[in-house]
Amino acid sequence: MNKHVSIASGDWLAGAEALQGETIALRRAIHEEPELGLHTPRTMEKVKAALAGLPLELKEGPSTTGLVAILRGAKPGRTVLLRGDMDALPMPEDTDLSFKSKIAGAMHACGHDTHTAMLASAAKLLCAKRDHLAGNVLFMFQPGEEGWHGAKFMMNDGLLDDPAPDAAFALHIMPNAPAGLFTAKAGPMMASSDTINIRVRGKGGHASMPHDTVDPIPVACEIVTALQSFVTRRINAFDPAVITIAKIEAGSTSNVIPEAAYLLGTVRTVSEATRTIAHEGIERVAKHVAEAHLCEAEVDIVHGFPVTVCDARAVSVAQRAIGAGFGEAAWRTMPAPIMGAEDFSYVLQKTPGVMVFLGVCPEGQDWRGACPCHSNKMVLNEDMMARGVAAHCLIAEHFLESGFD
Ligand SMILES: [Zn+2]
Ligand SMILES: [Zn+2]
Incomplete structure (x- = not known):
């Protein structure tokens, strides 16, 4: 018998769908006003506004505009970290989006606008379930991913020390992958x-x-x-x-x-x-x-970022959580590493965890031909953001309930 009775599996997606309007609005606001590097003050303001009134402790450090929001569950337990990055790329945007970048030479072409918005909505949903949670959730809003070592600066500022996470998870969108599909692999996943x-x-x-x-x-x-x-x-x-x-x-x-x-x-x-x-x-x-x-x-x-190495137990937690929420077909194990790099690797050097990719191919397109991250024409399927929000919640819930069991 499964002693870990799920709080709300199945409810998370409904909750995320109900918040979808807010998630998209935040994503678009961030997309319109992209910021580069370790200091993303306007993005941080938007995140703080989204989190206002929630039962969260906010921690900031001197080196970046990064923010860690701590949700302490009603009962003591494990600590799980969920990460969303916030910075854009120094490149012009060439899309027809109504909310395209208003800042010359800056574009959210890696989807970090969606990561931030999905994490903010996940924080709202998990806060609403606070009475049922045993343990803590750390929401890591991180600038400076695109070559700036933002995660390392936030760690050096002590933002992940108290409470220290027992496991760490991140989501990254992938426009050139089937919409709604989650992928990751154990061991080295990125270069x-x-x-x-x-x-x-x-x-x-x-x-x-x-x-x-x-x-x-x-x-x-x-x-x-x-x-x-x-x-x-x-x-x-x-x-x-x-x-x-x-x-x-x-x-x-x-x-x-x-x-x-x-x-x-x-x-x-x-x-x-x-x-x-x-x-x-x-x-x-x-x-x-x-x-x-x-x-x-x-x-x-x-030296740039180290190898991103995912913990096999964390991959299995993510796979089980995604399977419980969306069915087993929603997960595919990545066959081989990809040679892109990620500064979540710094977090994973210290804490076992995994970064999971979420396919967001635009509707009506063949994912094989979709413009990838870092393309100045990159667009994505915003409907999938509700799945990302729910995935954060499912993974946090599974880890807090069962750890790496
Ligand atoms: Zn990138
Ligand atoms: Zn990225």
Whole structure:
């Protein structure tokens, strides 16, 4: 017999549907006024307005406009963290939405507007069930996900220390996935993401007399191809890395050999071991190829987010919660990691948890062809936001009731 009698499974979606008007209104208000980086004051105001009057303790830290709202259940118990990120991307929006961005060069193209709105509505629903809850729910409203390490700053500010979460869950929308489908996987699910800077120094001179110079351009090109050989020959195919040199800069005109060439790129891995091997290899290959041609290579690899590793027990909690609320067909285990990166990885380094993707393909479109996150044409199916709100509640409820059992 199941000793964990669910408070309200099935009711959560009805509750979320009843709040759908508010959820969409908040999402659209945030979408219209996107903010970048660690400081998103206007978004924070909107979140605080949405949470006003709820039985929540609010905690803020000095480093960001991040907010942790604590709901203490009527009885003591475990603590579960639910996270929504709040920041937008520095890019123009090219959609026909009536609520498209009013801020030039900023767009909510990663769906963080929906994450924030769904989390605010989940807070409302869970607060309404406070008398039935044993334990605490932490609602983490986080800025600075898009490369700014916002989660790490909030953790360093001590916002997740008291009460400390026993498990952590996040939702991320995915427009190029079937609407309403939830996916995640145990183990590495998203990649580490580090930036590669290589400066190849030679000796400039006349383009007609290269022997009197040390031309850095063919050396830079050789480094690009040597890095691809490095990846295929030195990295285990079952613990992969991706190295992409995305920018090459050198020279100014047709008859001058420049002093230096500059390469900029990214390296992605799904294990810390391969991350280390890749970093060492990039430096070794660049320096030695340069040296072979009498150039000098300076290599600087800037650490981005770590690998996002999901806890198998947390994945199972999420899968069971989603199955209970929407039926087993609503869950699909992701077959392989994706090479995108997430700063929820910092939270998951400390607390077992999972980030779950929610398919939000626009109605009438084939999800395979839908514009993905980070596209300036990205649009989504807002109807699915009620499912996201309910999923937050279902997962929190399941974890508070049963933990990782
Ligand atoms: Zn993003
Ligand atoms: Zn995102």
